Every structure is written in C-alpha cells, then in structure tokens.
Amino acid sequence: MYVCVCKAVTDHQIVHAIDQGACTRREVMRCTGAGGVCGKCAQSLKSLLDERAVRQDCLQPA
Numbered sequence: 478m479y480v481c482v483c484k485a486v487t488d489h490q491i492v493h494a495i496d497q498g499a500c501t502r503r504e505v506m507r508c509t510g511a512g513g514v515c516g517k518c519a520q521s522l523k524s525l526l527d528e529r530a531v532r533q534d535c536l537q538p539a
C-alpha cells in the first residue's frame with residue numbers, strides 16, 4: 478500500500494527503512510523520500526515508526 482502518494486513510497490519501503498535503522502520521520506524521509514512534499518503522510522509515517530520502534534528499542538521521538 479502506498480503511504481506517500483507524492484513520492485510513491487509503500488509501507489514495505491518505510492518498514493524496511495525503519496528496520497535498517499531509521500528512527501525518525503526525518504531519517505525515513507532521507508532514506509525513502511516519503512513526507513517531503515505535501516506532508517499528508519506524516520501521521521502514517523509516525524504510526525509506522527511508533528509500531529516498529531517498540532520492537533527495535535528505537536525510542537527516539539519521531
């Protein structure tokens with residue numbers, strides 16, 4: 478499913494970036510490009526970060 482329509486970034490790409498160590502929205506944006514245009518995907522990015530951070534001990538604020 479596309480999380481960021483502007484940059485055509487899927488949830489799988491976001492999760493992969495998080496699993497590779499991206500701990501903040503800024504880092505996810507740098508890795509995938511998601512969130513850098515209209516910002517409508519920001520809440521979805523935060524939700525994915527919150528969900529994955531619990532599993533990874535990656536608890537920096539998103």
Ligand code: FES
Pocket residue numbers: 480481482483484511512513514515516517518519
């Ligand atoms: S939907 Fe992600 S920046 Fe527009």
